[in-house]
Amino acid sequence: MAPFRTSVAVGTALLCLATLQPCAPLHAQPADQWRGFPASPPPLPTLRPGEIQLRYLGNAGWEITDGRTVVLVDPFLTQFARWAENGPDATPDYGDLYPADTARINQYIGRADYIVITHGHSDHALDAGYIARRTGAVVLGHETAANLARAYGVPDSSLITVLGGEDYAFDDGISIRVVPNIHSALDDKRYFNNGRGIAGTAPRGLKAPLRRVDYQEGGNLAYIIRIGGHEVLAMGSMNYLEREMEGLRPDVALIGANSQRLEIFDYTGRLLRAMGYPPVVIPTHADGYGNPRPNAAALSDRDRFRAEVAAVSPNSRFIQPTWFEPIVLPARATLVAGGAAGGERRQINPPGISPLVPAYSVGMATGNDVFVSGMTGFKPGTQDIVEGGIAAQTRQTLENIRTTLEAAGATMADVVECTVFLRDMADYAAMNRVYLEFFPTDPPARATLAVSALPRPAALVEIKCSARRR
Ligand SMILES: [Zn+2]
Structure with missing residues (x-):
């Protein structure tokens, strides 16, 4: 039973992130974290009816398509810039300007029709304004996400502000349910301390380039994206409101999975039970913020999350995503039949x-x-x-x-x-x-x-x- 077709989507060359030279095979990075990055955005895939393709863009970022419509979740390609030349300390301080890395975005992102934003932090909302401006995509998110996009000149006609609880149908057949959510428990569960100063909202009237501190949380959302007959849950934090997840039946669950989840009681168990044991579980926001050399603790926590899922929902298929590697999923009915939920x-x-x-x-x-x-x-x-x-x-x-x-x-x-x-x-x-x-x-x-x-x-x-x- 192998319903997944995977392939490494690359342009004409495999380029290594650190050097932008052709990849030599002697890198010590784990294979699953160091594949060739695309030299240019791949064309929309040709998919069979009912198939969808997901590409992991790093951090909580995803590209989801049925071959016709493209939905992006929290695109943050700029994260890869921090590792490019100056090592892991290249992320600007909160008071410094944090521009979107437009060259890198252009390299990785082709078409976009919708961009859903879970919250305003820079590792979720930084690239959306530029991408929406370039592609004409509609940005869905809280008012803060809209104001951050406005700073890049995104017109109101391309912004849909939501509060959580909406379930919007669109003309192209996709629909997006907005799930009220809460942020990961930062600062040893004392988010009010928020030494980063990013627990508030972003006002109207901002103008890019923005400082890192301008990317305020602005509240938190998750999404059910219905596309190609599938229901994909997309999370951007290691937390959730159990009652809001209860009864959702995604066949694909992109679950916030870095170690911040360990602050939460029975994080994986409560979530998977509430959602009826999704047939496909894919961790997100667990890639070490683009670090191609994740430390041992991060790697072992990755294994731990996989074990948590296996213990709670042994019939769920667990996919450890690799940056930019397409994951093609068969029709929802096939996933449901092979997984733990559904009607088959x-x-x-x-x-x-x-x-x-x-x-x-x-x-x-x-x-x-x-x-x-x-x-x-x-x-x-x-x-x-x-x-x-x-x-x-x-x-x-x-x-x-x-x-x-x-x-x-x-x-x-x-x-x-x-x-x-x-x-x-x-x-x-x-x-x-x-x-x-x-x-x-x-x-x-x-x-x-x-x-x-x-x-x-x-x-x-x-x-x-x-x-x-x-
Ligand atoms: Zn955040």
Whole structure:
């Protein structure tokens, strides 16, 4: 199953960032962070119906296209300038002028129809004004994002100011839902201290070139971008409002993933659960601000985020993006079928658990619903019922159910109904004692029956259940 087509989009030459000379193969950078950068913007890709292409532009920046319309998220190509000649300290101080690196932008960015801005900080909003002016793209963002774009002469006809909560349909078939959001917890969770002085709003009347401190946050947004039949969540910070993410069902989630997320309680778990386990998860804002030589801590945190996603949502496909390398995704229905969410039927094959006969599946998932076949107390990896009578069998049965649910991205707390089959109703109380250990509060709806026989002669109990992932 390999629905992703990837290729390195380059112009006629691979140029190394540091020297702008053809890349020699002896660079020590990890391969995934040092590919050839395009010499000029690639043409719009030719995509099949339902496909979209994403290109990672660095920091929280993305180019998303269905081959016809191009949406940019927080383009910040200028970040690469800081590493070009003077090393990692080339970023201007907050009081200094911070001009957009227009040559670099022209090298990497071709067409743009929409630019969505999560917030006004320079690493999110710096390039948007110049790009909108050059391409005629419409800028969506808070008033601060609009004022920063106005500083570059972007006319009001190319600005859409939003507050959060809008869901705008556009003539070209795309729509953009604006998701209220909050900024990463900076300054050891004391954002009010904000030693940087960029927690406010940007006023009207600014004129480029702007100082770095002019790029005020101005509030925070995330976006659901519906394009080519997909729903792409784009975040620009390592924080979110859980209730605003609840019920969103992106098939592609660009999740703010640098170590600032560790300030937040169960950051990855709460987010992925709220969104119903997106089939494709791609970290964003976790590239060391363009540093081609990320330090060991950054690299290990990158692995840690991947592990967090795998633990919460094992069926999500995790893609570690590489700068400018196109990621082509198949139709949403294909992603959803192969992933954890959506409406397609999917067989669940939990580790160590197989059906007694090939007449049924251990589990099936459709959308967020998970159905677990009648389970007995056999030891995983075998078909042997455990020793120890009704209590031991009930415990093993429910452990097997738990394993099956987890393979489907669900938990015991998601179970909504069970049916318990007993060989002898005299075991009812003993079964219940163990059963309650697995459902200590709000137990699922249930029916219990005594039956004359079960397919496994040694089984005293069989339990089937249904769950709905939350
Ligand atoms: Zn910021």
